[in-house]
Amino acid sequence: MDRTGSNGSRKPTLEDVARAAGVSRSLVSIIVRGAPGASEASRTRVMAIARDLGYLPDVRARLLAGTSPKLIGVTYKTNSLHHADLLSSIYETAEGAGYEVILSGRTRRHDDRHAVNALLGYRCDALLIISPEVPEAELQQLSASLPILSLGRRMVHATTNVDVVRTDEAAGIRMAIDHLVALGHRRVAHVDGGGGVIGTDRRRAYRDCMTRHGLRDQVSIVTGGDNADAGRRAARRLLDGPEPPTAIIAYNDECAWGVMRALEDAGLSVPRDVSVVGYDGSPVARMAPHELTTVHQDTDGLGRLSVERLIARLEHGLPIGDVVLVPTFVPGETTGPAPAGA
Amino acid sequence: MDRTGSNGSRKPTLEDVARAAGVSRSLVSIIVRGAPGASEASRTRVMAIARDLGYLPDVRARLLAGTSPKLIGVTYKTNSLHHADLLSSIYETAEGAGYEVILSGRTRRHDDRHAVNALLGYRCDALLIISPEVPEAELQQLSASLPILSLGRRMVHATTNVDVVRTDEAAGIRMAIDHLVALGHRRVAHVDGGGGVIGTDRRRAYRDCMTRHGLRDQVSIVTGGDNADAGRRAARRLLDGPEPPTAIIAYNDECAWGVMRALEDAGLSVPRDVSVVGYDGSPVARMAPHELTTVHQDTDGLGRLSVERLIARLEHGLPIGDVVLVPTFVPGETTGPAPAGA
DNA sequence: TGATAGAACTAGAGCGCTCTAGCGGACGAA
DNA sequence: TTCGTCCGCTAGAGCGCTCTAGTTCTATCA
Numbered sequence: 001m002d003r004t005g006s007n008g009s010r011k012p013t014l015e016d017v018a019r020a021a022g023v024s025r026s027l028v029s030i031i032v033r034g035a036p037g038a039s040e041a042s043r044t045r046v047m048a049i050a051r052d053l054g055y056l057p058d059v060r061a062r063l064l065a066g067t068s069p070k071l072i073g074v075t076y077k078t079n080s081l082h083h084a085d086l087l088s089s090i091y092e093t094a095e096g097a098g099y100e101v102i103l104s105g106r107t108r109r110h111d112d113r114h115a116v117n118a119l120l121g122y123r124c125d126a127l128l129i130i131s132p133e134v135p136e137a138e139l140q141q142l143s144a145s146l147p148i149l150s151l152g153r154r155m156v157h158a159t160t161n162v163d164v165v166r167t168d169e170a171a172g173i174r175m176a177i178d179h180l181v182a183l184g185h186r187r188v189a190h191v192d193g194g195g196g197v198i199g200t201d202r203r204r205a206y207r208d209c210m211t212r213h214g215l216r217d218q219v220s221i222v223t224g225g226d227n228a229d230a231g232r233r234a235a236r237r238l239l240d241g242p243e244p245p246t247a248i249i250a251y252n253d254e255c256a257w258g259v260m261r262a263l264e265d266a267g268l269s270v271p272r273d274v275s276v277v278g279y280d281g282s283p284v285a286r287m288a289p290h291e292l293t294t295v296h297q298d299t300d301g302l303g304r305l306s307v308e309r310l311i312a313r314l315e316h317g318l319p320i321g322d323v324v325l326v327p328t329f330v331p332g333e334t335t336g337p338a339p340a341g342a
Numbered sequence: 343m344d345r346t347g348s349n350g351s352r353k354p355t356l357e358d359v360a361r362a363a364g365v366s367r368s369l370v371s372i373i374v375r376g377a378p379g380a381s382e383a384s385r386t387r388v389m390a391i392a393r394d395l396g397y398l399p400d401v402r403a404r405l406l407a408g409t410s411p412k413l414i415g416v417t418y419k420t421n422s423l424h425h426a427d428l429l430s431s432i433y434e435t436a437e438g439a440g441y442e443v444i445l446s447g448r449t450r451r452h453d454d455r456h457a458v459n460a461l462l463g464y465r466c467d468a469l470l471i472i473s474p475e476v477p478e479a480e481l482q483q484l485s486a487s488l489p490i491l492s493l494g495r496r497m498v499h500a501t502t503n504v505d506v507v508r509t510d511e512a513a514g515i516r517m518a519i520d521h522l523v524a525l526g527h528r529r530v531a532h533v534d535g536g537g538g539v540i541g542t543d544r545r546r547a548y549r550d551c552m553t554r555h556g557l558r559d560q561v562s563i564v565t566g567g568d569n570a571d572a573g574r575r576a577a578r579r580l581l582d583g584p585e586p587p588t589a590i591i592a593y594n595d596e597c598a599w600g601v602m603r604a605l606e607d608a609g610l611s612v613p614r615d616v617s618v619v620g621y622d623g624s625p626v627a628r629m630a631p632h633e634l635t636t637v638h639q640d641t642d643g644l645g646r647l648s649v650e651r652l653i654a655r656l657e658h659g660l661p662i663g664d665v666v667l668v669p670t671f672v673p674g675e676t677t678g679p680a681p682a683g684a
Numbered sequence: 685t686g687a688t689a690g691a692a693c694t695a696g697a698g699c700g701c702t703c704t705a706g707c708g709g710a711c712g713a714a
Numbered sequence: 715t716t717c718g719t720c721c722g723c724t725a726g727a728g729c730g731c732t733c734t735a736g737t738t739c740t741a742t743c744a
C-alpha cells in the first residue's frame with residue numbers, strides 16, 4: 001500500500017515550488033504567506049506555479065516552525081445545540097483574523113480533560129472552553145501556561161487568571177420571571193441545570209427574583225440538567241408534588257423540551273395549564289412544536305467577542321477579564337396567563 | 343507579554359526529559375510511545391521523570407516526523423444532531439486504535455470545501471466526510487490523493503474509489519410505509535430532503551414502495567430539507583393542497599419536528615389527524631413532545647465501522663467498498679390508525 | 685578463548701515549514 | 715568615486731519529534 005496516496009506522488013512542498021520557480025524556499029514561503037519582502041513580479045509568478053502544482057501549506061509544519069501565536073483550541077459538547085451555534089461565529093472570527101481553530105469535542109466518554117489534553121498536545125496558543133465543567137482550580141492551574149477563556153461560565157474567585165465571556169444570567173432569569181409574574185403566575189418553579197456554576201447562577205437568580213416579587217414561599221426548585229431527558233424527569237417530579245406549578249423555567253431550551261414532554265404526558269396543555277420558558281434561544285434550538293418562550297443569548301456576539309479578545313490578549317497582552325453580555329427575552333407561544341383557579 | 347505562558351517556561355520537550363534522565367532523546371521517544379526497545383527499568387524511571395516534568399508529546403511534531411498514518415480528518419455539520427451523535431463513536435474507535443482525530447465543522451459560511459481544505463492542510467492520512475455535499479466528481483478527484491470515506495451518502499458511479507458506510511435507505515423508508523399502510527393510511531406524503539443523494543434515495547424508495555402497495559396515485563412529494571424550518575414550510579404547502587395527507591414521512595427527525603409544528607399551527611392533532619414519521623432516531627434527536635416514530639440508524643455502528651474500515655485500509659490496504667447497515671424501525675407516539683373518514 | 689547474537693541504547697538525518705542574518709546590486713548623497 | 719541605504723533575495727538554523735543505522739555491552743556457545 002502506498003502511504004502517500006493512490007497516485008503515488010507526495011504532496012508538493014515549498015521546496016518543490018521553489019525548484020519549479022527557480023527561487024529559494026524562503027522566497028516562496030514569504031510569498032505564500034503574503035509576507036512583505038518580495039517583488040510583485042515574483043509574487044504573481046510564484047503563486048501561479050504554486051497553484052499549478054496544487055501546493056497547500058502544511059499546517060503542522062507551519063505551526064511547528066512559527067513563533068507567533070496562530071492556533072486557538074476550542075472544546076465544546078458535541079450534543080449541545082447552543083455550543084454548535086457558538087462554533088459558527090468562533091470559526092468565522094478566527095479565520096478572519098488569520099488564526100487556525102482546532103476543535104475537540106466532548107462526548108460521553110471523552111470529557112473536558114480528554115479534550116483539553118488533546119488540544120494541549122497541539123500546543124495551541126490559547127484555549128477557548130465552552131461552558132467548562134472542570135473545577136475552577138484546574139482552569140486556574142492551566143491558565144499558568146496559556147491564556148484560557150471560559151465561554152459562558154463565570155469564575156467564582158476574583159483573583160482568577162481565567163478570562164470570561166458570558167451572559168448576564170441574573171438578567172435573563174429576571175426577565176423570565178417578570179414576564180411570568182406579569183401574566184399572573186405565582187407558582188413559578190425552576191428545573192435547574194444541576195451543580196455547575198451556570199446552573200447555580202440561574203438558580204440563585206431565580207430565588208432572588210422570586211423573593212423580590214414577594215414569592216419567596218413559592219420557590220420550588222427541582223434538579224434537572226442540560227438535556228431533554230433530565231428536563232422530563234424533573235418535571236415529572238414537579239407534577240407529582242402537592243401544589244404543581246403554573247409556570248416552569250427550565251435550565252435551557254433542550255431541558256424545556258423535556259419539561260413540555262412531561263406536561264404532555266400528564267395531559268396538561270401548554271400554555272393553557274402550564275407556561276414554560278427555556279434558555280439559550282439559538283435558532284437551531286427553537287424547534288419545539290410551539291415557538292418556545294426563551295431567554296435568547298447573543299450567540300454571535302459571545303463567539304465573536306471571545307475570539308477577538310483572546311487574540312487581543314495573545315497579540316498585545318490585553319487582559320480580557322469578565323465580559324458580560326445582556327440577553328434578550330423572546331416571548332413565544334409557550335407562556336400565557338396563569339390559569340384562573342391557581 | 344510572554345508568549346510561552348504566564349510562568350515564562352516553555353513546555354518540556356523530549357530533549358528536556360532526556361537530559362533530566364541522562365539518556366538520549368531516542369530512548370525517551372521509544373518509551374513515551376510505548377515502542378519496543380527499552381528495558382523495563384528505564385521505562386519506569388523515564389516515565390516517572392516525564393510525568394514529573396509534565397511532559398506532553400507535541401502532536402504536530404509527532405505527525406510531521408512520523409511515517410505511519412495516524413491522523414483521520416473528520417468533517418460534519420455542526421448543527422446536525424445526527425452528525426454530533428456519530429462523532430462519539432468515531433472518537434472512541436479512533437482513539438482506541440491509536441489514531442488522532444481532527445475535526446472540521448461545516449457551518450453556514452464554512453462549507454464542505456473549506457472544511458476539507460482545512461483537513462488537507464493538516465496532511466491527514468484519510469478523510470471521513472459525514473454526508474458529503476460536494477459533487478461526487480470532486481470526491482473522486484480527492485480520492486486520488488488519499489482514502490476518502492463517505493459516511494451516509496452512497497456513490498452513484500460504481501467505478502468510484504470513494505468508500506462508503508451507510509444505511510439502507512430503501513429498507514428504512516419501506517419499514518415506515520409498511521407500518522403506515524398497516525395502520526390503514528393511504529394518503530402518505532413525503533417531505534423530502536432536497537436534491538442530495540440521500541434525499542434522492544429516500545424519495546425514490548418512497549415512490550417505489552408506495553407503488554408496490556398499489557398507492558402510486560397517492561404519491562405526494564414536497565421539497566423539504568434537513569432542518570425544522572424546511573419541514574415546517576413544506577408541511578404547510580402540503581396542507582394547503584387539495585387532499586391533505588393522513589400521514590407524512592419526513593426526511594429526518596429535525597424535519598419531522600417542523601412538520602409537526604406546521605400541523606399544530608393548522609390545528610391538527612398528531613397522531614389523531616395526521617401521523618408523522620422521522621428518520622435517524624439518534625437519542626438526542628428524539629426530544630419531540632411526543633416520542634417520534636422514526637427510522638433508527640445504527641449510529642454507533644456507522645461511526646465505528648467507518649473508522650475501523652478506514653484504518654484497515656490505511657494499514658493493510660483493504661478496500662472498503664460499500665458497507666450497508668440495515669436500520670431499525672422504532673414505533674413511537676406520532677403514528678396511529680388512519681382517521682376513519684380518510 | 686574468541687566468535688556471535690541479541691538486547692539496550694545512541695547519533696544524526698529529516699519531516700515542511702518560519703525566521704534571522706546576511707549578501708549582492710541599484711541608487712542617491714557626499 | 716565612495717559610502718550608506720534600501721530592496722529583493724538566499725543560506726541555514728531550528729521547531730519537536732520519529733526512524734534508520736549504527737554502537738556498546740552482556741550472555742552464550744563452539
